[in-house]
Amino acid sequence: DTGVSQNPRHKITKRGQNVTFRCDPISEHNRLYWYRQTLGQGPEFLTYFQNEAQLEKSRLLSDRFSAERPKGSFSTLEIQRTEQGDSAMYLCASSPDVANYGYTFGSGTRLTVV
């Protein structure tokens, strides 16, 4: 297993277009997280999955954002009608079902909305 994998690494899209990102967590990790990191800031929590259930969503996750984790394996994050303010690095992380265990992060998908 090579860690958390995210695709694509970079995405440039025009304002108003829809985009979808994919995250493949470490196979034995049942917890999966999405974070967003804007330039010069630390990552901010977006959403959390335990297996296939989405158990927590941040207020940062507007109606234009939707995340899924079918079958509790990979996850997708879709942004509809992208806006320039959506430009950021989207980070996925996973962890085992152990309390307060550190996350393993992927390399992220950098989104640029022009």
Add this chain to the structure above:
Amino acid sequence: AQKVTQAQTEISVVEKEDVTLDCVYETRDTTYYLFWYKQPPSGELVFLIRRNSFDEQNEISGRYSWNFQKSTSSFNFTITASQVVDSAVYFCALSEKVYNFNKFYFGSGTKLNVKP
């Protein structure tokens, strides 16, 4: 309210110098965890250390050491004899239990430049 503050935005040192990265946190929980992550230019966040709120012993790992002081809500990170490969952005994070998962609050990061 901001939970993790990293007041140093950017630090530049010359190779072999020691450098300390500051981290101050805020929480009402009695049980919490603190972390440091390194983010090289490739973008991936690399786990460095985890410390729980009941363990105030300082920790040393090679050239890295961490000083946790609950009385001042600080969790500082020192790199001894810095090397060019240490150049990266370093994030301090606080983990709190929210329902049944651990939510991370990250500071804004400190960019470390180590010059040869």
